[in-house]
Amino acid sequence: MAIGWYLAVSAIVFSIGAGGVLTRRNPLVTLLCLELMLNAANLALIAFSRMHGNGDGQVFAIIVMVVAACEVTVGLGVIVAMHRRGLIIDVDELRELHG
Amino acid sequence: METLAWLVLILPLAGSLISALGFRALPARAPAVIGTAAIAGAFACTIGVLVKLQDLDAEHRQVVFVAWDYAQTAGVDAKLSILIDPLSVFMMLVVTGVSTLIHLYSATYMKGDRGYARFFSYLNFFVFSMLVLVMAGNFFLLVVGWAFVGAASYLLISYWYRRTTATTAGLKAFVINVVGDVGLVLGTYFIFRHSGTLDFLGTFETAGSQPEGSLTAGCILLLVGAFAKSAQIPLHTWLPDAMEGPTPVSALIHAATMVTAGVYLIARMWPLFEQAPAAADVGAIAGCVTLLVAGTIGLVVTDLKRVIAYSTMSQIGYMIMAVSAGAYAAGLFHLMTHAFFKALLFMAAGSVIAAMAGEQSLDKMGGFRKAMPFTFGCFVIGGLALAGIPPFSGFFSKDEIITLVGERGGWHYALYTAAYVGSFLTAVYTWRMIFRAFWGKAVPEAEELEHGHLHHAEEHRNPATGELEDTDVGFPGPEHHIAERSAAMKVAMGLLAVGAIVGGLLQIPLGGTDVVDTFLEPTFEGSQYAHLHASDGFTTLSLIIGTVLAVGGIAVAYYIWVLKPGLSAQIQARFSGLHRLFANKWYFDELIELVIVRPFSWFGRFGQQTFERVVVDGTFVGGTTLVVRAGSAAVRALQSGLLRAYAALLVLGLVAVVFYFLLQS
Amino acid sequence: MSEVLFFLAGSGAIAGALGVVSLRNAFYSVLALVCHLLSLAALFLLLQAQFVAAAQVIVYAGAVMVLYVFVVSYIGQGGVAMQMTGRGRIGGYLFAGALAAELMIAMLGSGLHAISTDGAKADAGFGDPEQIGSLLLTKFLFPFEAASFLLLIAAVGAVVLARRRGGAIDDPAQPVLSVMDMIRDEHLGTMAETVNAGEGAQPTIGRSS
Numbered sequence: 001m002a003i004g005w006y007l008a009v010s011a012i013v014f015s016i017g018a019g020g021v022l023t024r025r026n027p028l029v030t031l032l033c034l035e036l037m038l039n040a041a042n043l044a045l046i047a048f049s050r051m052h053g054n055g056d057g058q059v060f061a062i063i064v065m066v067v068a069a070c071e072v073t074v075g076l077g078v079i080v081a082m083h084r085r086g087l088i089i090d091v092d093e094l095r096e097l098h099g
Numbered sequence: 100m101e102t103l104a105w106l107v108l109i110l111p112l113a114g115s116l117i118s119a120l121g122f123r124a125l126p127a128r129a130p131a132v133i134g135t136a137a138i139a140g141a142f143a144c145t146i147g148v149l150v151k152l153q154d155l156d157a158e159h160r161q162v163v164f165v166a167w168d169y170a171q172t173a174g175v176d177a178k179l180s181i182l183i184d185p186l187s188v189f190m191m192l193v194v195t196g197v198s199t200l201i202h203l204y205s206a207t208y209m210k211g212d213r214g215y216a217r218f219f220s221y222l223n224f225f226v227f228s229m230l231v232l233v234m235a236g237n238f239f240l241l242v243v244g245w246a247f248v249g250a251a252s253y254l255l256i257s258y259w260y261r262r263t264t265a266t267t268a269g270l271k272a273f274v275i276n277v278v279g280d281v282g283l284v285l286g287t288y289f290i291f292r293h294s295g296t297l298d299f300l301g302t303f304e305t306a307g308s309q310p311e312g313s314l315t316a317g318c319i320l321l322l323v324g325a326f327a328k329s330a331q332i333p334l335h336t337w338l339p340d341a342m343e344g345p346t347p348v349s350a351l352i353h354a355a356t357m358v359t360a361g362v363y364l365i366a367r368m369w370p371l372f373e374q375a376p377a378a379a380d381v382g383a384i385a386g387c388v389t390l391l392v393a394g395t396i397g398l399v400v401t402d403l404k405r406v407i408a409y410s411t412m413s414q415i416g417y418m419i420m421a422v423s424a425g426a427y428a429a430g431l432f433h434l435m436t437h438a439f440f441k442a443l444l445f446m447a448a449g450s451v452i453a454a455m456a457g458e459q460s461l462d463k464m465g466g467f468r469k470a471m472p473f474t475f476g477c478f479v480i481g482g483l484a485l486a487g488i489p490p491f492s493g494f495f496s497k498d499e500i501i502t503l504v505g506e507r508g509g510w511h512y513a514l515y516t517a518a519y520v521g522s523f524l525t526a527v528y529t530w531r532m533i534f535r536a537f538w539g540k541a542v543p544e545a546e547e548l549e550h551g552h553l554h555h556a557e558e559h560r561n562p563a564t565g566e567l568e569d570t571d572v573g574f575p576g577p578e579h580h581i582a583e584r585s586a587a588m589k590v591a592m593g594l595l596a597v598g599a600i601v602g603g604l605l606q607i608p609l610g611g612t613d614v615v616d617t618f619l620e621p622t623f624e625g626s627q628y629a630h631l632h633a634s635d636g637f638t639t640l641s642l643i644i645g646t647v648l649a650v651g652g653i654a655v656a657y658y659i660w661v662l663k664p665g666l667s668a669q670i671q672a673r674f675s676g677l678h679r680l681f682a683n684k685w686y687f688d689e690l691i692e693l694v695i696v697r698p699f700s701w702f703g704r705f706g707q708q709t710f711e712r713v714v715v716d717g718t719f720v721g722g723t724t725l726v727v728r729a730g731s732a733a734v735r736a737l738q739s740g741l742l743r744a745y746a747a748l749l750v751l752g753l754v755a756v757v758f759y760f761l762l763q764s
Numbered sequence: 765m766s767e768v769l770f771f772l773a774g775s776g777a778i779a780g781a782l783g784v785v786s787l788r789n790a791f792y793s794v795l796a797l798v799c800h801l802l803s804l805a806a807l808f809l810l811l812q813a814q815f816v817a818a819a820q821v822i823v824y825a826g827a828v829m830v831l832y833v834f835v836v837s838y839i840g841q842g843g844v845a846m847q848m849t850g851r852g853r854i855g856g857y858l859f860a861g862a863l864a865a866e867l868m869i870a871m872l873g874s875g876l877h878a879i880s881t882d883g884a885k886a887d888a889g890f891g892d893p894e895q896i897g898s899l900l901l902t903k904f905l906f907p908f909e910a911a912s913f914l915l916l917i918a919a920v921g922a923v924v925l926a927r928r929r930g931g932a933i934d935d936p937a938q939p940v941l942s943v944m945d946m947i948r949d950e951h952l953g954t955m956a957e958t959v960n961a962g963e964g965a966q967p968t969i970g971r972s973s
Contacts, residue, residue: 001770002880004871006807009774011867013781013800019860020785021746023853028836029793030742032784035828036797039804042820043777050811053884058813058891059899059907065819066911069828070918076835077925083839084926091742098740743856750859757866761873 006047014040025090031075038068100151101164103144104183107191108230110141115223122216131206134219138202138226142195149188160184160621161300163236176297182236186622189431189615190233190363197355197438197595198226204446204591205347208453211578213571218258222351225251229356233363237297238287241364245283245324248357249276255352256344261573264563268340275337279327282320283364289317290371299367306370318371318378321364322385329361329415331389336687338412342404343563345575346449349404354411354445355438362418362434366427373425373627382423383504387514390416392685394524398531399671399681401461402563403448406532410485411441413521417500420514425628426503432606432615433496439598440484440493446582446592447477451536453579455544456556459563461532466541470548474582475537477592482533484599486526487649492602494645497522499608502641506633519648526652534660553579608638770810776803790841794832801825815893 013036020033042061049057083089114137118130125133152160161184169177181187202222209218228251232244250273257269287297293309294302306314323334330338330353341353352358365372365382372379393413400406414437421430451467451474452459468475484493501522505515544554559568559575570577582588605614623629633641659666671678680686780800787793801824808817889895900908 001767001810002882004880005770005774006811007871008868009777009807011864011871012778015860015864015867016778016781016785018750018863019857022743022750022856022859023785026790027742028790028832028839029784032793032797032832036781036784036800039801039824042816043804043807046808046811046813046816049813051881051884053887053890055890055895055899056903058816058896059904061813061816062819062896062900063904063907063911065823066915069823070914072828072831073918073922074925076831077922080835080838080926084928089839094742095740098738747856747859750863754859754862754866757863757870761866761870 003047003051007044010040010044010047013037013043025092027079027089027091028076030091031072031079035068035072038064100148100162100183103147103151104164104181104234105166106144107141107148107195108181108227108234110137110144111223111227111230113137115220115227118216118220118223122220125216127215128206128210130216130219131202131209134223135199135202135206137223138195138199141226141230142192142199145188145191145195148183149192152183152185152188157621163298163300165236169239175291176237177239178237178298179240180236180298181234181240182299183234184622185619186363186367186431187233189435189619190359191230193359193435193438194226194229194233194356197442198222198351200591200594201347201351201355201442201446203587204350204449205345207580207585207587208347208449209345209576210580212576214258214573218255218345221251221254221258222347225255225352225357229360232360236299238291238299238302239297242280242284242287245328245360246280248328248360249273249280252276252341252352252357255348256341258344258348259574262343262561262568263566264561265343268337268343272337272341275327275334279324279334282323282327286317286320286322286324289313289320303370306374309371309374311375314371315375315377318368318375319381321368321371322378322382325361325364325382325419326385327361328364329358329419330412331361331385331416331419332392333687333691335389335393335412336684336691339400339405339408339684342402342408346404346445346452349408350442350445350449353408354441358411358415359418359434359438362415362422362430365419365422366431369422369427369623369626372423379423379425383420383511383514386416386419386421386423387517388416389413390420390521391517391524394521394528395681396684397528398524399678402459403452403461403464403532403536404445404459406461406528407441407444407448410444410525410529411437413525414441414485414497417497417518417521420504420518421500424504424507424511424514425626425631426500427623427626427628428606428616428619429496429499429503431619433493433500435615436484436492436496436599436602439595439602440481440491443477443592443595443599444481444485446588446595447474447481450474450477450580450582450588450592453581454548454554456554456579457559457562457575458544461535464536464542465539465545466537467545467548468537470541470545471581471583473589473592477582477596478533478537480596480599482529485529486653487522487645488653489642489646490600490603492599494649495603495606495608498642498645499606501645502608502633502638503631505641506631506637519644522645523648523652526649527656530653530656531660534656538661539664548581553581553584555579608642609635766810769806773803773806773810776800777807790836790839791833794829794836797832798825798829801829812891814891815896816891 017033017036017040020036021030024030024033042064045057045061045064047057049055049061079089082094087094114133117133118125122130152162155162161182164181164183166179166181169179202219205218205222209215212218225248228244228247230244231240232248235241235244253269253273253276256272257266259265290302290309291297293313294305296302296305325331327334338353338358342349344352372382390413393409393416397406397409397413400409414433418430418433418437421427421433450471451464454467454471454474455464458464480491484491487494487497489495501515501518504511504518541549547554559570559577560566561568568574580588582592605612606616607613620629659670683689777800780796780798780803783796784793784800787796801820805817805820805825808814808820
């Protein structure tokens with residue numbers, strides 16, 4: 001398969017993830033959509049790595065996975081802390097940092 | 100001579116400051132002593148200056164002393180310079196001499212008033228300002244003195260500051276004086292434009308080279324200033340109201356000194372006025388109109404002090420007419436004699452008002468002859484001098500003015516005639532006042548006084564409006580002092596009476612003395628009217644006419660108010676229209692209200708309610724805040740706190756960047 | 765053969781993505797993401813990135829998603845509304861659509877030759893753990909160390925965030941102090957709290973819920 005197809009899949013998944021971030025109200029699902037976007041980027045990296053023929057892209061993808069794992073950890077920790085305090089888990093309700 | 104001249108200025112100022120700053124620490128009578136001593140010292144120094152001046156020979160009798168230079172900016176030489184010449188020494192003598200006596204009088208008269216120290220401080224400050232005015236050697240210091248005198252007048256008229264009538268009167272005087280100040284400064288500008296110097300002597304030297312139109316405009320503006328200060332038509336409405344001040348104030352400021360500042364101004368500026376004959380004619384006509392109008396009003400007013408005020412206005416009209424027409428020495432001589440007998444009249448009036456416990460209306464007075472002999476004597480002397488009966492001083496000075504004005508010839512004969520009509524009116528209204536106050540049945544206050552008890556009012560009331568007052572600071576004190584019971588008052592009034600009687604000896608016509616003329620000659624040298632001498636025949640004729648009119652006036656007054664008591668009421672009923680015109684002071688107050696006050700207050704109201712509210716607050720201020728608020732509200736809306744809005748913005752930015760790169764390639 | 769696999773994996777990935785975005789239940793969204801991740805691993809294999817594919821399955825789908833499952837179970841659904849109101853939703857989809865369109869245009873219209881090939885000639889050891897390992901320890905040493913450091917921080921942070929403060933949470937009689945409470949004025953708080961301060965609202969930080 002030509003590399004372009006993989007990139008197309010990556011672009012589509014990225015856009016779907018972006019749409020999900022903009023649309024969903026549950027912060028957990030928002031984080032999931034964020035994962036989608038990261039994975040799409042990973043796919044693009046691997047595809048380019050295959051295109052050039054060296055492993056740099058793959059290493060980069062691994063590092064991205066590490067970062068995504070950390071981010072999920074902290075994000076879920078925040079959500080758990082919010083739930084502990086009885087705050088409602090809804091990004092539209094949690095808007096006290098406004099002007 | 101220089102030290103003495105500066106001392107004349109410094110002593111009153113020092114007296115004023117000491118009384119003002121130390122009034123808490125000084126003992127009770129100290130302000131009076133300090134004030135009187137300061138002015139007496141100034142008078143002594145003036146005598147010293149006079150002696151020294153006469154030591155110089157006639158060409159050099161105009162000496163300028165400069166203290167320091169304020170500014171030497173482009174072309175304006177503002178120096179603190181005083182001019183000592185016969186005219187200024189003459190005025191200084193009158194001012195300091197009469198002021199000393201008035202200070203002496205008020206030492207007793209104002210006793211018991213809570214603001215005693217304030218009174219003497221203000222009075223000293225006034226004398227200082229008047230001296231600055233007459234000693235000024237350039238236009239700069241003249242304007243300074245002019246303004247200070249206006250301020251002092253305001254302070255003293257509103258001396259009883261809790262009385263609304265007094266404060267209103269003070270404001271009125273001040274506002275009209277400021278109009279005069281504007282005229283004076285503008286006139287100075289017009290003159291300075293072509294002369295290039297503010298110094299008097301320098302300006303007079305270049306008087307001939309000034310273009311006539313500009314000079315006439317400048318002189319007419321100077322006249323505006325003179326009219327405001329000297330209460331001539333049309334800027335005269337403040338003087339009757341100024342009688343709200345205490346009687347010594349009326350005696351000093353509104354009879355002897357401040358109101359003569361206009362006369363002094365015209366006399367001092369004679370080189371300019373002689374180059375601008377149109378302005379001089381305006382001055383003469385205004386003086387003549389004033390003396391007639393004031394005379395008619397004096398016939399019908401019933402407040403004792405206001406009669407004397409209108410008499411002042413009328414006599415100043417004579418003086419203005421004289422110095423405008425070229426009879427400088429005569430006008431100034433009348434200034435001096437008028438200071439004597441008018442101050443005397445005011446002091447005596449103060450004594451009568453004190454006997455009436457503050458009541459000032461002639462309607463309520465009568466028969467004080469037996470109760471107050473000294474006061475009565477002073478009134479008689481002053482009245483005879485004012486009416487112009489020989490050999491009292493007023494006769495000589497007033498008739499000399501009228502004769503010299505007539506001597507000018509041409510249309511000045513109209514002024515001559517009018518002046519004699521005015522003279523007749525003067526005699527009538529003066530003796531009307533005296534007969535009404537001292538003849539007739541004694542009023543209760545007079546009877547009390549005959550039994551040795553000075554009438555004391557239970558409640559203190561404003562004599563004009565009847566409002567209730569107390570005797571604390573800001574209102575008149577509880578005590579009233581009459582001349583019969585006070586040595587200081589008697590001394591002061593006595594000296595003035597002597598002056599009123601013998602003052603005429605200084606300038607007897609028809610080959611008698613001419614002290615004033617010779618003394619003032621160095622100042623008026625070069626004037627085209629210096630040779631203005633009436634022929635002997637004309638002089639004799641005028642003297643006879645003057646005497647006849649004066650005696651006739653007294654006789655008429657005696658007839659109407661003593662012999663036939665009901666006659667005045669009948670005449671009033673018969674000529675009720677005229678009477679109403681005179682009693683309403685020829686409706687000048689109403690005219691000013693209509694023409695000036697109403698448009699200005701409409702303008703002010705419009706400014707405040709409409710312009711300020713709609714344009715300034717609404718558009719400028721409101722518009723600016725609206726723009727700022729709207730802008731910040733728009734920016735604030737971005738910070739909604741909504742997570743997804745921020746994410747949307749991010750994606751939007753990303754889309755935009757990719758779009759840009761797409762376009763690039 | 766590889767084309768068939770590609771299309772299967774590709775459609776699986778896209779279906780999973782759509783599932784994440786549109787499923788109502790959060791748990792179902794997690795499962796959809798797992799499906800997506802497995803499809804992505806298949807795609808990685810097709811691109812000869814064996815190690816990354818294995819890491820994806822083990823780390824991502826295995827550990828991270830399990831973490832998600834735990835949290836979703838803990839939190840539950842709790843009456844949370846689903847999606848935003850109609851207007852915002854359409855805006856969101858519009859943005860996503862615009863993004864997709866642009867990226868497609870960028871790719872397909874750019875005229876890049878390389879992406880229409882099958883890729884460069886790959887070495888034998890391409891995608892092996894050995895190659896990845898050597899790269900990590902030589903060329904990418906610094907990112908490797910930084911990533912491990914980041915993991916440590918994230919772990920500590922997660923523990924700090926989600927731990928219980930000392931004492932019983934549900935005991936309102938003993939409010940727990942924090943540094944902020946000591947240096948902060950009693951009436952300070954968020955702006956909303958300040959506005960409502962008159963009605964007896966209290967700042968919630970430092971107090972038990």
